[in-house]
Amino acid sequence: AWNLSASRAGSQIQGTPGIPRPSRRRKSLAIAYEAGQGDGAEPRRARWEPRDWREQLERIRQMRRSRDAPVDEMGVHKCYDSGAPPEVMRYQVLLALMLSSQTKDQVTSAAMLRLRRRGLTVDSVLQMDDETLGQIIYPVGFWRNKVKYIKQTTAILKQKYGGDIPSTVEELVQLPGVGPKMAHLAMHIAWDSVAGIAVDTHVHRISNRLQWVKKETKYPEETRVALEEWLPRDLWREINWLLVGFGQQTCLPVNPRCSQCLNQDICPAAKRL
Template identity: 45%
Template sequence: MPRHASATSSAPAPPRRQVGAIMRRLKVAIRDMELPAIEKLQEDNAATAFQTMIATLLSAQTKDAVTHAASLRLFARAATPEAMAALPAKTIERLIYPVSFYRNKARHVKEACRQLLERFGGVTPRTMEELTSLPGVGRKTANLVMIVAHQSADNICVDTHVHRIANRFGWVETRTPEQTEMALYEVAAKRWWADINLYLVTWGQQVCKPVYPRCGACAIAGLCPRIGVTRTGRV
């Protein structure tokens, strides 16, 4: 698999059917749960590829409800790269507040829009290389844009939830989200790649929380080795 580097885990890879068994169970378990912010924007507000990229950029280290509301305020004022590039950075700051690092993100949004117009004719790129060449766009943002906006089946998007839960499952044994992404390309069957973010982020927000995972109320407890879990939350 030349496009992706090899896994960094020293643990033996679990059978792919273990990943498949959990993903199939999660698919059912998350059916009635609230969608994460980026998918919700696309489903409820028909977000464009450009808007998906901007909302994902805003979402770093920010709660979903804050990202969602900030994105809607910003898009109501400027829905296109042309309109957003024309806004003063201070106005973008005011519209996206209180997302974390809103001053930096406002600068990145404005500069990304300017470069999008100058280098890509205003069209949101479709490759990892082009996307990550834009200010504020890292691998996580680029992978999610590829999956959600461009319907790519070739990408896995790893955020803090995916990193934490993939390690709890024992799918990977990694220290950083980027290591987790590379390891998952090896351990997960390709049919699950695009869904891993949606399923694990939803599960991480509702059940498999960072500090007190709700193992006692977890629909996949029988499949989960709970690696590294020392405290659990109330059911």
């Protein structure tokens, strides 16, 4: 009888109102927020990236495997004396970049060779008169302006940097005749540092043709900013070399060779060109 009563009592207690049953714990949902944001922040938006860009990039790599474009054989990375002291080597890299603006690689390479034969250092350029310097670098594009910029920049390097070149993009672009593209390439080649993407006319043109920018850009610096918003940083160094050679051989400014391009079926511009 006692056991029966206890059993009934137990059943009454289990069903007694006012004693809550254990509730299941709800699983918390993990929501990604932008860095530095706390509670109540909006969920992180998916990063924009161009359609088919990975496949396009891989196909460009395939087309560039031979490494036989002018930039490969006569680019700035081939124009300096690799056996020179580090500060002299860096100075030669900067001068080659200044000469290369709106100038074919073949012409820049030849001008640098003539300069190096005379002993290309900060002191040798400062001792050279403008007429002689002009005769040596001719026929690079805008050679008269470049004579002026080279002499001004070289004097600044001597006075402010002890004959070396600045080690930041911000300081490099303050030098006469040095733009963002040159500054980023100087960081890549002279300092082995990647601070941003070097965008020249080839990178600018091809990025717009492939629609690697959200909206069409008019200037290379706009393109640089647009690319850096989505392109993984580990590709920033490679992308200049790839697209410059691709632009010299296949994706030409006028009459591009679309029929020879591996991207012709996934290039937004292929049907328009």
